[in-house]
Amino acid sequence: MTASISVSYAECSARERLARLVDTGSFHEWLPPSERVTSPHLAQLGVPSAFDDGVAVGRAMLAGRPVFVAAQEGEFMGGGVGEVHGAKLVGLLQRALRDQPDAVLVLAESGGVRLHEANAGLIAVSEVMRALLDVRAAGIPVVVLIGGANGCFGGMGIVARCADWVVMSDMGRLAMSGPEVIEASHGVDEFDARDRALVWRTTGGKHRWLSGDCDVLVEDDVAAFRAAAIAALDASAPVTLERLEGEHALLATRLRLLPDAVDGDEAMALWTRLGVADAARVPDLDVAAVRVLRTS
């Protein structure tokens, strides 16, 4: 009776998540911490570096099938993408294109570009996008899992939406700019970053599920993420003109549903207009109850 104990995905480190997500003992890391591939830029700034630059990459088995995996460590610089961190992701994706694993799993937890080396990070994120889309075009599914405490923001929020399949927990957040950045730019009336309920209604897993921005909504539980990853092993969805037109129509429709400011809560207004019954109850419902509310 050991399998029934729930382990919070959000509270795990990147390596703990990897160890529990893939088949036991199967993770083999490339450029592990012992090789000390660190950021030269952080060293120049006198900022502590990490021996893995905040991301672990390698191969593993998932339900007996070969996969490539990457896990970003939110505790190190918020999972920010610098030159080395980004290059490790690009290397993993290029290797996937060469070696053809059954899937690539990205355990994303990132504030986006690492501002200490922002110029290099920005270019690196775009290199990750291109490399990811190469893998996707080859018919190898790229699955992004989001459930870390730091969320998936900035360039990594864009990268996530370039993937074939997105898994989120209700603890997870997926967006572009963080609430603090928006509040600093346009004031607390625009976005009160300390209003946690508002932050989750705007960027959290339940909202992303109801609006179709993630493909699966799971509990904050590593076993649930593992099951969702296994189910996604054949989720390859190559980009076609038809698929892009469908995506365009979905986003354009959503924009028309909420064209201007509304009275009351905008998230609940959007859910209601998406056809979600009793939208005001969503924040209080558990994952299983929210899962059945999605209308398309």
Place this chain on the structure above:
Amino acid sequence: MDWNTLATALFGIDHGIAQDGDVLRGTVRFDGKPLAVIGTTNHAPIGVRLALAQARAVLDTVAQRPGQAILLLIDTQGQQLRRRDELLGINRAMAHLGMAIDFARRQGHRVLGLVYDQALSGGFITSGLIADACDALPEAEIRVMRIPAMARVTKLPEAMLSALSQTNPVFAPGVANYVAMGGVRALWQGDLPAALREALAHAPVDDRRAHDGERRGGRRLAASVVQRVLDAA
């Protein structure tokens, strides 16, 4: 440079590019061939609406004009910093724009980015940085953030960042730094039509930016780290 001045220099006074709000769109003739032009002006913040407007133009080009080259004219202050855009999935809309551009490339369209005024952060990732190649005018501004803002966010002394930025292009804004890091392929100096002609003829279709950054000395590790992952036992 004002977009109309640029367009006139490249394609003549009757260039055929129209401005609709902050969006630029048109089909021009260059060296006797049609070229789709898609872009933004007024340092536009890229929100859901503008990302979709540009994606529409890209998808129309792919559907209606197979193989036609696309020039992206870039002038953006970055992503729109509004809660409503976040609620509506701005990251998804920007990914959609980037994927439309990437799809055009894969369908055989040459896609060139040109930063003619300014390019910041998220607004740049899903335009010029996902094209086949991105060039810039010498007077263009490219950055994530300026050094004073970077000092605030990182809690590092501004003087130290300024000093380090003299020798490490990673730390400071500037189009020359983006060239050194390989993010910008080349600067268009002097004869602008000649520069466009050269870009259409010689811009790579594969991603060589990490190698360019290594060769130019501005981003020394990216290419070798990628290779080490490829070679790791």
